[in-house]
Amino acid sequence: MAIDPNITPRRKKKERSMVIPALIVLFLFLFVSFSYYAFQIVYTPNVDTKKRDTFVTIPTGATYEQAMDSIEASEVIIDKLSLRFMAKLMDYDELVKPGRYKLEHGWGNRQLIGVLRIGQQTPVNLTFANVRLRTQLATKLATEIEASEQELDSLLSDEAYLATLGFDTATIVSMFIPNTYEVYWTTTAPELMARMKKEYDKFWTAERKAKAEQLGLSQKEVSTLASIVQAETIKNDEKPRVAGVYLNRLQKGMRLEADPTVVFAVRDFTIRRVLNVHLQHDSPYNTYKYAGLPPGPINVPDISSIDAVLNPEEHKYIYFCAKEDFSGYHSFAVTHSEHIANARRYQQALTARNIMK
Structure with missing residues (x-):
């Protein structure tokens, strides 16, 4: 029986004509799926703080993993995996900045990581009413900023340093005029002392x-x-x-x-x-x-x-x-x-x- 030499090429051509549309459909499906997932990772709200105000503090010198652990420990991140994916995509592992940040309800991953990577801190409202002793002042201030109680007390007890501000250990508490001051959590002890001296001078009109x-x-x-x-x-x-x-x-x-x-x-x-x-x-x-x-x-x-x-x-x-x-x-x-x-x-x-x- 003779074999028609045209059968195989036609069949192959027909098969190719069927495969190409299928590949296009598959590609479009994958593209849409990936685009949808990418959109979710970037823009879908991933922060749920509806029940309470939530702040995250990232200490000076914190590693990427420590920073991410602090964020996740807030227990307001809906999808932790997508957050970490976005953090890597935005090079946050190389741009960790210390500070105190308020996490806003409805933020997407891109917005959250964007705030963290540029160090856009939420200011602290610093107050220090009802303080009697110099040591109590150091303790109170240390609860509001990153500087430790020891660092603050060291300056408040240093006669030579206090003399440069015009005070001594007995009078230094008078430099602190009770009010509400906006400062950043990362404010150092010397920076805070300089700020309080500035506010003191401003008060004494x-x-x-x-x-x-x-x-x-x-x-x-x-x-x-x-x-x-x-x-x-x-x-x-x-x-x-x-x-x-x-x-x-x-x-x-x-x-x-x-x-x-x-x-x-x-x-x-x-x-x-x-x-x-x-x-x-x-x-x-x-x-x-x-x-x-x-x-x-x-x-x-x-x-x-x-x-x-x-x-x-x-x-x-x-x-x-x-x-x-x-x-x-x-x-x-x-x-x-x-x-x-x-x-x-x-x-x-x-x-x-x-x-x-």
Whole structure:
């Protein structure tokens, strides 16, 4: 039987005509699938912070793996594998930057890695209210920025360094004006000190300096007296009157005899009732034993306290003590006999409440 030589070529041609469309369809399928997956990796929301604000901190010197572990530990990344793929694609492994970053709800991988690789940090709102001791200040600041408590305390305790700023270990807390400051988490201890000095200089306007000079006080002395006023009353409307009492005493050459300075000298901040044994404690901060202002502030005074000293109420009061109604306000007196009567009522109220310490 003879074989038709045209059968094989035609069949092959037909088979080729069938394969090419199939390959095109397969290619288009793969292309669409890859494009869709690529789109998902790049743009699909991969951060879910709907329930809570989430921040990631990446320490100075952190490796790529440490940075990625920190991000994943936030537990708001939906697809960790796609995030790592995008991170490698954007060379984040070579561009890790330290900082504190807020992860925004709905961010895609590209947006997240883009923020991290350029170091676009979220500022920290730095505050330091209710601080008494220099060491407490270091502890408070260290909770807000990357600098350690030891690094901060080292500067706050360095007399030679503090002298370059115009302070010493007793007065340095007055350089910190309580306010809310935006700083970056990566701010170093020296950078923070320089920033606080800048803010201090900005706070002490020509007007405030002039008022201090009229009172015969330096800026540091104003802060020291303000810290006593702040420790005496939590009532802002009463602070100018309390400040007036202490200024009257200073002008008359009397000892301040401020109970909060004794508490600070003893370093027992649980004391509610200052006793004779406390008054005998020998310390330059004990204003019952030593005339004039103590060496430095007994806390970090806030702006209302500083301005109360700079704008004191003019009166003739020399004495004051807490009111027996425990309202937080005080009874003021011009004469010692009036003061003794006020003090007796308060002491009786303390005894009635069994407050012996």
